[in-house]
Amino acid sequence: MKHLLSITDLDRPDIELLHKLTDSFAEVSRRAIPKVPALRGKNVVWLFYEDSTRTRLSFEQAAKRLSADTMTFSVSSSSVKKGESLRDTVLTIEAMGVDAVVVRHGSAGAPWQIARWLEDRVHVINAGDGWHEHPTQALLDSYTIREERGSLDGLHIGIIGDIKHSRVARSDVFAYTALGAEVTLVAPPTLLPPSLEGWPVRVSHDLDAVLPSLDVVGLLRMQQERMTEHLVPSLREYTSRYGLTRRRVDAMRDDALVMHPGPMNRGVEISAEVADLPRSVIVDQVRNGVATRMAVLYLLLGQGPEKVLGSDDVIVPELQEVLG
Amino acid sequence: MAERERRSTPPYGGVFVARSQVMDADDVRRAIWRMAHEIIEHNHGLDSVVLVGLQTGGVGMADAFAEALGEIDGRTPPVGTLDVALYRDDIGIRPVLPEAVTDIPVDLDGAIVVLVDDVLFTGRTIRAALDALNAYGRPRSVQLAVMVDRGHRELPIRPDYVGKNLPTRRDEMVNVSPEGVDLGEVVKS
Numbered sequence A: 001m002k003h004l005l006s007i008t009d010l011d012r013p014d015i016e017l018l019h020k021l022t023d024s025f026a027e028v029s030r031r032a033i034p035k036v037p038a039l040r041g042k043n044v045v046w047l048f049y050e051d052s053t054r055t056r057l058s059f060e061q062a063a064k065r066l067s068a069d070t071m072t073f074s075v076s077s078s079s080v081k082k083g084e085s086l087r088d089t090v091l092t093i094e095a096m097g098v099d100a101v102v103v104r105h106g107s108a109g110a111p112w113q114i115a116r117w118l119e120d121r122v123h124v125i126n127a128g129d130g131w132h133e134h135p136t137q138a139l140l141d142s143y144t145i146r147e148e149r150g151s152l153d154g155l156h157i158g159i160i161g162d163i164k165h166s167r168v169a170r171s172d173v174f175a176y177t178a179l180g181a182e183v184t185l186v187a188p189p190t191l192l193p194p195s196l197e198g199w200p201v202r203v204s205h206d207l208d209a210v211l212p213s214l215d216v217v218g219l220l221r222m223q224q225e226r227m228t229e230h231l232v233p234s235l236r237e238y239t240s241r242y243g244l245t246r247r248r249v250d251a252m253r254d255d256a257l258v259m260h261p262g263p264m265n266r267g268v269e270i271s272a273e274v275a276d277l278p279r280s281v282i283v284d285q286v287r288n289g290v291a292t293r294m295a296v297l298y299l300l301l302g303q304g305p306e307k308v309l310g311s312d313d314v315i316v317p318e319l320q321e322v323l324g
Numbered sequence B: 001m002a003e004r005e006r007r008s009t010p011p012y013g014g015v016f017v018a019r020s021q022v023m024d025a026d027d028v029r030r031a032i033w034r035m036a037h038e039i040i041e042h043n044h045g046l047d048s049v050v051l052v053g054l055q056t057g058g059v060g061m062a063d064a065f066a067e068a069l070g071e072i073d074g075r076t077p078p079v080g081t082l083d084v085a086l087y088r089d090d091i092g093i094r095p096v097l098p099e100a101v102t103d104i105p106v107d108l109d110g111a112i113v114v115l116v117d118d119v120l121f122t123g124r125t126i127r128a129a130l131d132a133l134n135a136y137g138r139p140r141s142v143q144l145a146v147m148v149d150r151g152h153r154e155l156p157i158r159p160d161y162v163g164k165n166l167p168t169r170r171d172e173m174v175n176v177s178p179e180g181v182d183l184g185e186v187v188k189s
Helices: A012-030 A054-065 A086-095 A110-117 A135-149 A167-178 A207-213 A224-229 A235-242 A282-301 A315-323 B003-007 B025-042 B057-073 B124-136
Strands: A043-048 A069-074 A100-105 A123-129 A156-160 A182-186 A202-204 A216-219 A257-259 B014-024 B049-054 B079-082 B112-120 B141-149 B161-165 B173-177 B180-188
Touching: A012 A054, A012 A135, A012 A167, A012 A282, A043 A054, A043 A086, A054 A069, A054 A100, A054 A123, A054 A135, A054 A282, A086 A100, A086 A110, A100 A110, A100 A282, A110 A123, A123 A135, A123 A282, A135 A167, A135 A257, A135 A282, A156 A167, A156 A207, A167 A182, A182 A207, A202 A207, A257 A282, B014 B025, B014 B161, B014 B173, B025 B057, B025 B141, B025 B161, B025 B180, B049 B057, B049 B124, B057 B079, B057 B112, B057 B141, B057 B173, B079 B124, B112 B124, B112 B173, B124 B141, B141 B173
Parallel strands: A043 A069, A043 A100, A100 A123, A156 A182, A156 A216, A182 A202, A216 A257, B049 B079, B049 B112, B112 B141, B141 B161
Antiparallel strands: B014 B180, B173 B180
C-alpha cells in the first residue's frame, strides 16, 4: 500500500488485515511503556489546512508511539498566509526530507493532487478532504464495532444526521458494507447528498421506525456552522425528530451500540445522558483511533520496497529468520 | 493495495518441502523433558521463572515446557507470548508484520524469563525479543531455550537450553512441530 487516500481503495481482506494489525498496536498502547522503535528515523508531517484537534492529536500520539518524528504545518501560522500555493508548500516540505504527509484539506481531492506532486517514496494519508472522505475514521469505527461484536457481518448499522456534509458518513458506509453490514442512512431530505447513486445503502426519514432494528446507532455532528443554509427549520426541531434522546434509547435493542465521531453537540444530536451510557462506545472510538492510525502509519512506512519479497535470491534465509 | 501485504503473511509465498526428518515426535518430547529438567536445575527450582514463547514457533513449545515443568516440579510457571515484529532491525527493508497480539500476563521486574523459540538462526529475532522485553519490566535474567540451533549466527547470542544442534546450509529450512523436526527447502509457490 502506497497511500491511504480513500476507504474504497481497500477491499475486505485489506480492512481485515488492518484490523488485525490494530489489535497488536492496541496491545502496545496498554503497556507500561507504550512505545515501540518500529518507525525510528521516519519523519511524518501534518499538513492541516482545516482545523482539527482530535484527528491531529490522535495521529501525533500514534506516530510518537511508533518512535517516528513529527512536524506540524498549520495554515494559520505559515507562509500560506503570505500567498504560497499548495503545490509550492508541498514541494518545500518534501525537500526537507519527509517520509509521509498526513493531509487535512477543505477541498475534496486535495490528497490525490498532493500524491501526484510528490516523488515516489513519500506516502500520503488522507485525514479528511472536504465533504469527501476520512478513511482512518472509517477504519477505527469499523474496528470499534468489531471489538464489541466480533464481526460486522449481518449487522444493521444506522448513520443518522447530516450525511450531506459528512466525510465520516461517506467513508463509514463503504467500510461497513465492505465488511458485510447493512447500512441505513437516516436524515431529513435536505441533509442527504443530492445523489446517492453507487451508495450501497437504504434511506429513511423516520428515525423512530428504523431505531428498533439497529445494531449500531452512528450519530453525526450537526454542523451548526452550516445552519445559515436553512437546511433544517431549527436545531430544536432537528433534535425532536432525529436526536438520540433518552426516550429513544428505550426503543433501541438492548445490545445496540451508540457511536459518534466527535465533537459532540450534547443536547442536539445526542442528549447529554445518552452520551455517557455504558452502551455508548464514543470513548472507545477515540482510544481505537490511536491504535488504528499506528497500524496505518506502520503499514505504509514500515514495509520495504516492493521488490524485496518475491525476489528469487534471498527469500529462503529471510523466511527462516521470520519463522525461526 | 494489498497483494503485497497478503503475500507477506505466512507462508510468505513459499511452501516448505521436507527432505529428511532429523527428530521424530518421541525425540521432540524427550528433548522438551530434558530441557525442562535443565531449567529447574539451572535456576534451583522454578521461583520467579516465567516462560515467554516467541510468535509463532515458540508459542506451542512454551506450553509444552509449562506442562513438563508442572509434571516434574508440581508447579507450572506463568506462560506469555511475545511478538517481536515491531522491534526487528529489518523493518523498512522487507515487509514485517506482527503475527499475533503479545500477551505477557505478569510483571517481569525481577523475573527469570526463559525465552522459548523453535529455531535459532541468525539471532536477530532474539535481539529484537530482548529489546521488546524492556517494555514489560526489568527481568533479573533472561535465558533462551530452542529446539534447534541451526548455526549461522550474525549476532553474539547463544542459547542456554538446546534440543538439538543441527548444522545446516543457509538456504535450507528447518521446520519444528510436535510431530518432529524436518530439514528441507522452501519452494516458491
